[in-house]
Structures are given as C-alpha cells and as structure tokens.
Amino acid sequence: MSDPIPPTNPNRLDDVFVQSRRELVSILLIWLVFAGWVIAASDLLAYDDASEGVDLVFGMPAWVFWAIGLPWIGANGVIFWFCLGFMKDQSLESEET
Amino acid sequence: MDQSGNVIHLVTSAQGATNAALVTFGIYLLFVFFLAWLSSRVRSRKEFVSEYFLGSRGLGVWAFALTFAATNASGGSFMGFPALIYTHGWVLALWIASYMVVPVVTTGLLAKRLNQVARRAGAVTVPEILRERFGSPGVGLVATGLLTFFMFFYLLAQFKAGSSILATLLGEIAVFQSAVAWVAEWQQGVPLFEAAEPDYLLCLLVFSGTVIAYTAYGGFRAVVWTDVMQGIVMVIGVGIMFFLVLQQTGGLGKATRSVAEMTPPDHGEIRIRLTEALDRDVVLRKGAWLEVLEEGRRESMVRTKRLTRIPADTLELEEIPALIVTTPSEIQRIDPDPLAVPVQTEITVRTPYESGAGKKGAYVSAPGPSVEGDVGFLSLGMALSFFVFWSFGGAGQPSNMVRQMAFKDAPTLRRSIMMVSVYYSLIYFPLVIIFCCARVIVPGMEVDPDRVMPETARVLASVAGAPWLAGLIVAAPFAAVMSSVDSFLLMVSSGLVRDVYQRNINPGVSERQMKILTYGVTSLVGIAAALAVLNPPQYLQNLIVFSTGGLAGCFLVPMALTLFWPRMTRAGVVAGMLGGCGTHLLLYILGYFVHGRFAVYSFLGLEAFIWDMVGAGICSIGGSLGSRPLPVDLVCRFFGSVSDSRRNTG
CATH class of the missing domain: 2.40.30 (Elongation Factor Tu (Ef-tu); domain 3)
Structure with a gap:
C-alpha cells in the first residue's frame, strides 16, 4: 500500500473536507424537508376514518399518494439534482489533492 | 384427494413450483461459488490485506451501488417486511417512507470524507480509521471491541433467519424431506445437535457452510460480486411479482377497494x-x-x-x-x-384485534390494525422515529462505512447514490403494493405471516401458468439474507485479524501468515455463530434491532465528528462510543425491568437509537472539550490541504 503524504499546513482547510461539509449540511436539509412533508401530510390525511370508503389516486389510497408516493418521486428528483448539480468531483487520493 | 400416507386433506401445493425453487437454488449456489473462485483469482495478483478486506478501493458504480443496496436489504426486507404489510396494510408505506431519502443519507452523508480520510490513513477497517485519525491504538481497540460485540449478535440473528428462510422455501420438496429424515436419524445421540429441529439443522448446515466457504475463500471482492448478483435477483423477483399481482387482481384500484372492505x-x-x-x-x-x-x-x-x-x-x-x-x-x-x-x-x-377489530378501512388507513395495543400499529410518533431510524441508523452501520471506504472515486459515489435511489424505489414501494394486493389473492396468511412471500410467489406463478417463475422469485429473500451475512462475517474477522492481531500483537506478520490467519478466523467466527444458533435464541427480531441500533448508536455520531470536527479528541471519541453503547444498554436494562423480557424501553415513545445518538453526541462533545486538543500535525494530516502545504514548502 502506498504511503499517504500528510498535509502540514494548519492555516488552510482541505477542499474535500470543506465541500463534504457543505454536502453534509445539504443532505440534512433534504432529509428535514421530506421528513416534514411525510409526517405533516400523514398527520393531516392518513389517520382519518376510512370505514365509509377510501379515496383513491392511481389505485392507492389518496393519503399514500400525497404523503408518500409524491414526496418519494420528489425525493428522487432532488437526489438527482444533488448528485448532478451540487456534488463536486474531487480527487480523493491524498497524493493528488 | 391425496389418499397416500396419513393425510386426510387435499394437498394443494404445486410440486412443479417447489422443484423449480430447488433447481433455482442449486444454480444460484453454483454461481456464488464461481464468483468466489473468480475473486480469489483477482486477489492472487494483488496485495493481500487491502484486496481481501477492501477490494483494493476499486469499486465502480454497479459494484458499489448494488453491494450497498443488497447489504442493507437483509432477509427482513423480503420475509418480515412483507409479513408486516400483509398483517397491517397500507400503513407500512408510512413505516418505510424514509427509504425515499435513505440512499442519499446513508450513502452520501459521510461517504466522500470517509473515503478520503481512509486513504490518508491507509486504513482498511473502520477501527483503523479511528486509530490513525487520533494516533491511538487504544481508540482502535475500543472500536473493535464494540463492533465485534454487536456484530456477533447480528450474525446470530441472520444465521437463524437464513436457515429459516431456506427451510420455508424448500419445505415441501420430496428430496428435501428425505434429507431431513436422514438428518433426524443422524442427530439422535449427538449431544450438541440432538435438540435442534432436523429441517432447521439441515438448512443451518447448508446455509452456514455456503456463506462461510465463499466469504472466507473469496474475501471482500467475492462478497461484493455476490451482492451485485443478489441485488439483481432481488429487483427481478420484485418486478415479476409486481406485474403478476396487478394482472391477477384486476389492477391496483380494484385490489385497494377490496382491501378497504376487509376487517381484521x-x-x-x-x-x-x-x-x-x-x-x-x-x-x-x-x-x-x-x-x-x-x-x-x-x-x-x-x-x-x-x-x-x-x-x-x-x-x-x-x-x-x-x-x-x-x-x-x-x-x-x-x-x-x-x-x-x-x-x-x-x-x-x-x-379480536385490540385495534381495528370489525372496522372496515383499517387496512387502508393509519395507524393500521394491531393484535396488541389499542393505539394501532403505527402512531405518528413512531412513524417519525422510523423516519429517523432507517436513514441515520443505516448511515451509522460499520458495514456501510466499509463500503464507503472502498469506492473508486467521487464520480462513482455520485452515480451510485442515484442508482441506489432508483433501486430502492423499485424495491420498497412496489413491495408495499404487492403485499397489500396479496391480501386479496392469498387469504388467511396471518396463521404464518413469514410465509407470505413464498406462498404469494407460488400462487402468482401457478395462476400465470409458469411455476418455474416461483423459483426465481423466492431466490430473492435468500439472496437478501446471504448478502447481509457475508458482509458482517467479514467485518468481524477483519476486526480481529487486522485491528487486533496485526496492528497490536504482531505488526511484522508475513503475508502468508495473514492469509492463513484470515481464512481461519473468518471460518471460525462463522462456525461459532452457526453453533450458537443450533437452538435459536428467543426474541430474534429484538436481537436484530438491538445489534443494528447498538452499532449505529456507538458509531454514527463519533464517526461524523471524527470526520468533520477538527477539535474532536481521543477522549471524546472513546467517550462518544461508550456513551452511545451505555445509553443503548441502559434502555434495554430498563426495558427488561418494565416489560419483564428482552425488550427496549422507549423513553418518551421514541426509538432507542435516537437517545443513543443524543448520549453519544453529549459524551463526544463533552469529552473533547474537556480534554487536551490533538497535536497540530495530526489534525493537519486529516484536515489540511496537501496542495497548499506543497506550495508553501516549495
């Protein structure tokens, strides 16, 4: 295994570290947005009495579509944007950083 | 009517379908061994330790994405989860909803930084990263101890689950029944094996023998390659079931309306x-x-x-x-x-059920019917707990961290996150639809809910006039449990061989000795786990939750702070891991006193894992701020810029 080269300058933070931290905060925000959507929509729609019948959207109970199906599609869209538009390709090799 | 033997009822099982399961299973095992052999050929040309435990950090998109996805989809995804959907209905969509963000959280939260730090440290295991980051063998040993402790419990549960799944899949095949009869005769008078159920014992021997052999022989690369195959098997199985179930129930809307009419x-x-x-x-x-x-x-x-x-x-x-x-x-x-x-x-x-009895619509609304507890299956507070647990519990699993150390480069990570997102969308939401519809076509499975997956596969394939399809479908749960067990087995052996023996006892060990030791320890750990579940422990599901929650509680917060907080110290990381572990054990001890059995105490109605994270966070930060900072050169090694340092010194 090649011997990694240790950086020694304490005055400047590593670019990968800085970008990773940005990505971490963004991921936490993404999680928070979708957690909020799912829990709030479920609270509003999912716990209703369905004994008189159930509203359907695309064949599934309406609350499943609005509280889970739709945010699931939205989450996939946001994840694709995050990966294609926000994450940066950086060299992770210590020798080349 | 079957008048042979002593059975007075008509036997309705489709023998063609079960034979197909046996043939599929045989082909599947052959392919697994072929992949192990192939990976050992690759390894012979590379440096042993890095290749055996980490695949030489060369995982591409398909390998990284599918090994990650398959390892996380354990047997529970294909046996326990369908059983829950069948029993409680559409509310399981809310229970599993966190999987919409699980790919980006578990794969993206720590991955890039973890991979970089592992490369700088030259680390091939999780404890090794901590050891190098803090320049302390003691930190590495604490991590190895906690990891081995919780992982061994997990291994026990998965060995039992794998054997049970196999027994379920092969249960009605004549050849299997003959083999069971032979085992029953053989085990008489053999002290260690005498008390075990013969069908379970046979499946345990086959399952553990297979997993131990290919994991020990093939190492990380074999585990990853088999994970890729298993991941493909899983998605194909789900895809076929999804198509057949919608076709045979007359569409999702019709099936949902029928389910809405049902009462528990x-x-x-x-x-x-x-x-x-x-x-x-x-x-x-x-x-x-x-x-x-x-x-x-x-x-x-x-x-x-x-x-x-x-x-x-x-x-x-x-x-x-x-x-x-x-x-x-x-x-x-x-x-x-x-x-x-x-x-x-x-x-x-x-x-009657304590919640939902006699109530129409119980299966299409929250909280879902429940045998126990008048609040139903899933309260809103528990739904939030699960949303936290699936995402961050997954991110804190050391088995995931190892994979994050092994991908090739940043573009691989980006593409893999997208691929895992699509993959989970094709697995988990369709599973909810499939097994809600299964209520319509296979009634009464509450008598044995864990059999709902193979039984639904059998009925769907039989009605479709293609019983061989059942073989392909039922390979999915077996693939899922196998892909989890192999990863955890390798984690335990790497902890013992690399972190304990090579790094602390005998740093000068030769490559040949390491090979012998690694093969031996991987086999021994597997055999020990198999022997420990000869008489399977009670509260199996609790054991899985205990070990996965414990691992995430011990490692997530301390590892995140290790990677992102330069002020983190040796005392902080040790306090964090022990704090997470201590909180976890405390909640289980309280649970034992409150419930009178091995169960967790849900303080304020929240998952134990959330309190573990709080405990680990407080201890990590408190321990770090209360102790002396690390030497500047050690911090710079992992947080400083190499190019800047080169420019300055040049």
Whole structure:
C-alpha cells in the first residue's frame, strides 16, 4: 500500500473536507424537508376514518399518494439534482489533492 | 384427494413450483461459488490485506451501488417486511417512507470524507480509521471491541433467519424431506445437535457452510460480486411479482377497494367433531381451511394454526388454535379443504384485534390494525422515529462505512447514490403494493405471516401458468439474507485479524501468515455463530434491532465528528462510543425491568437509537472539550490541504 503524504499546513482547510461539509449540511436539509412533508401530510390525511370508503389516486389510497408516493418521486428528483448539480468531483487520493 | 400416507386433506401445493425453487437454488449456489473462485483469482495478483478486506478501493458504480443496496436489504426486507404489510396494510408505506431519502443519507452523508480520510490513513477497517485519525491504538481497540460485540449478535440473528428462510422455501420438496429424515436419524445421540429441529439443522448446515466457504475463500471482492448478483435477483423477483399481482387482481384500484372492505380476522380456538371415527391415525395439516356452519348456512371460515394429529377411533378433538375470518366477502369466497370424512367445526374462543377489530378501512388507513395495543400499529410518533431510524441508523452501520471506504472515486459515489435511489424505489414501494394486493389473492396468511412471500410467489406463478417463475422469485429473500451475512462475517474477522492481531500483537506478520490467519478466523467466527444458533435464541427480531441500533448508536455520531470536527479528541471519541453503547444498554436494562423480557424501553415513545445518538453526541462533545486538543500535525494530516502545504514548502 502506498504511503499517504500528510498535509502540514494548519492555516488552510482541505477542499474535500470543506465541500463534504457543505454536502453534509445539504443532505440534512433534504432529509428535514421530506421528513416534514411525510409526517405533516400523514398527520393531516392518513389517520382519518376510512370505514365509509377510501379515496383513491392511481389505485392507492389518496393519503399514500400525497404523503408518500409524491414526496418519494420528489425525493428522487432532488437526489438527482444533488448528485448532478451540487456534488463536486474531487480527487480523493491524498497524493493528488 | 391425496389418499397416500396419513393425510386426510387435499394437498394443494404445486410440486412443479417447489422443484423449480430447488433447481433455482442449486444454480444460484453454483454461481456464488464461481464468483468466489473468480475473486480469489483477482486477489492472487494483488496485495493481500487491502484486496481481501477492501477490494483494493476499486469499486465502480454497479459494484458499489448494488453491494450497498443488497447489504442493507437483509432477509427482513423480503420475509418480515412483507409479513408486516400483509398483517397491517397500507400503513407500512408510512413505516418505510424514509427509504425515499435513505440512499442519499446513508450513502452520501459521510461517504466522500470517509473515503478520503481512509486513504490518508491507509486504513482498511473502520477501527483503523479511528486509530490513525487520533494516533491511538487504544481508540482502535475500543472500536473493535464494540463492533465485534454487536456484530456477533447480528450474525446470530441472520444465521437463524437464513436457515429459516431456506427451510420455508424448500419445505415441501420430496428430496428435501428425505434429507431431513436422514438428518433426524443422524442427530439422535449427538449431544450438541440432538435438540435442534432436523429441517432447521439441515438448512443451518447448508446455509452456514455456503456463506462461510465463499466469504472466507473469496474475501471482500467475492462478497461484493455476490451482492451485485443478489441485488439483481432481488429487483427481478420484485418486478415479476409486481406485474403478476396487478394482472391477477384486476389492477391496483380494484385490489385497494377490496382491501378497504376487509376487517381484521379474529384469533381463537376451534373444536372439530368427526361424523364418523377413522380406522387409523391421520393428520390435519397446518393451514387447513374449514367452514363453520350455523343452521346449514356458512357462518365463518377458519384456518388451523398448527398441524393436528387425529387418533383412530376418535370423534372429538381437543381445541386447536385457529384464525377466524370476519370479512363477509372472504367467508363466501374461500373454499374449504376437501376432507376424507365430513367434520363439524365450532368456534370456542374468539379474540379480536385490540385495534381495528370489525372496522372496515383499517387496512387502508393509519395507524393500521394491531393484535396488541389499542393505539394501532403505527402512531405518528413512531412513524417519525422510523423516519429517523432507517436513514441515520443505516448511515451509522460499520458495514456501510466499509463500503464507503472502498469506492473508486467521487464520480462513482455520485452515480451510485442515484442508482441506489432508483433501486430502492423499485424495491420498497412496489413491495408495499404487492403485499397489500396479496391480501386479496392469498387469504388467511396471518396463521404464518413469514410465509407470505413464498406462498404469494407460488400462487402468482401457478395462476400465470409458469411455476418455474416461483423459483426465481423466492431466490430473492435468500439472496437478501446471504448478502447481509457475508458482509458482517467479514467485518468481524477483519476486526480481529487486522485491528487486533496485526496492528497490536504482531505488526511484522508475513503475508502468508495473514492469509492463513484470515481464512481461519473468518471460518471460525462463522462456525461459532452457526453453533450458537443450533437452538435459536428467543426474541430474534429484538436481537436484530438491538445489534443494528447498538452499532449505529456507538458509531454514527463519533464517526461524523471524527470526520468533520477538527477539535474532536481521543477522549471524546472513546467517550462518544461508550456513551452511545451505555445509553443503548441502559434502555434495554430498563426495558427488561418494565416489560419483564428482552425488550427496549422507549423513553418518551421514541426509538432507542435516537437517545443513543443524543448520549453519544453529549459524551463526544463533552469529552473533547474537556480534554487536551490533538497535536497540530495530526489534525493537519486529516484536515489540511496537501496542495497548499506543497506550495508553501516549495
């Protein structure tokens, strides 16, 4: 295994570290947005009495579509944007950083 | 009617389907061994330790994405999860909703930084990263100890789950039954094996032998390659089931409306009276459908929960446990098993669900019906807990961290996150749809909910006129559990060989000695786990939750701070890991006193894992701020810029 080269300058933070931290905060925000959507929509729609019948959207109970199906599609869209538009390709090799 | 042997009912299993399962399983095992052999050929050309434990950090998109996805989808995804969907209905979509963000959280939260730090440290295991980051062998040893402790519990649970799944899949095959009879004869008088159920013992031997052999021989690369194959098998299995179930129920809307009309069944006991005595002992199978008549009219349908022996010259049997169907349309639709002699069935005990009993719409709304607890299956607070647990619990698993150390480069990570997102979308949401629809086509599976996956596969394939498809479908749960076990087995052996022996006892060990030791330890850990579950422990599901929650509680917060907080110290990381572990154990000890059994105490109604994270966070930060900072050069090694340093020194 090649011997990694240790950086020694304490005055400047590593670019990968800085970008990773940005990505971490963004991921936490993404999680928070979708957690909020799912829990709030479920609270509003999912716990209703369905004994008189159930509203359907695309064949599934309406609350499943609005509280889970739709945010699931939205989450996939946001994840694709995050990966294609926000994450940066950086060299992770210590020798080349 | 099957008049052979002692069975008095019509046997309805499709032998073609089960034979197909056996053939599929055989092909599957051969392919697994082929991949192990292939990976050992690759390894022979590379440096042993890095290749065996980390695949030389060369995982591409397909390998990284699918090994990540497959390892996380354990046997529970294909056995326990379908059973829950079937039993509680559409509310399981809310229970699993966090999987919409699980790919980006578990794969993206720490991955890039973890991979970079691992490269700088030259680390191939999780404890090794901590050891190098803090320049302390003690930190590495604490991490190895905690990791081995919790992972061994997890291994026990997965060995048991794998063997049970195999027994379920192969249970009705004649060849398998002959082998079971042979094992039953052989185990008599053998002290260690005598008490085990023969079918379980046989499956445990096959399952553990296979996993131990290919993991020990093939190492990380074999595990990853088999994960890729297993991941593909899983998505194909789900895809076929999804298509067939929608076709056979007449579409999702029709199926959902039927499910909305259903009311939860009652559990209870029945008494059976024969109209004439039999001249020999006979057996009534588990799962037999019987009708309950009142004034000549069908009042209800019941399904037996266990196999029942009917002695000769007996007219009335002892009470037997049964499931009692309560939905009127189902009562009329289900055909009773044809029996050799007419019987009268009477319901003697009836226990309704504590939540949702007699209520239409219970299966299409939250909180879902539940046998125990009047709040239903999933309260909103628990839904939030699960949203946290699936995302961050996954991110904190050391088995995921190892994979994050092994991908090739940043573009691989980006593409893999997208691929895992699509993959999970194709697995988890369709599973909810499939097994909600399964309520319509395979009624009464509450008698043995863990069998709902193979039974649904059998019925779907049989109705579709292609029984061989069942073989392909039922390979999915087996693939899922195998892909989890192999990863965890390798984690434990790498912890012992690399972190304990090579780094602390004998740093000068030769590559040949390392090879022998690694093969030996991987095999020994696997054999020890298999022996420990010869008589499977009680509270299996609790054991899985205990170990996965414990691992995430110990490692997530300390590892995140290790990677992102330069001020983190040796004392902080040790305090964090022990704080997470201590909180976890404390909640289980409290749970034992409160519930009187091995169960967790949910403080304020939240998952234990959330409190573990709080405990680990407080201890990590408190321990770091209360201790001396690390030397500047050590911090710079992992947080400083190499190029800047080169420019300055140049």
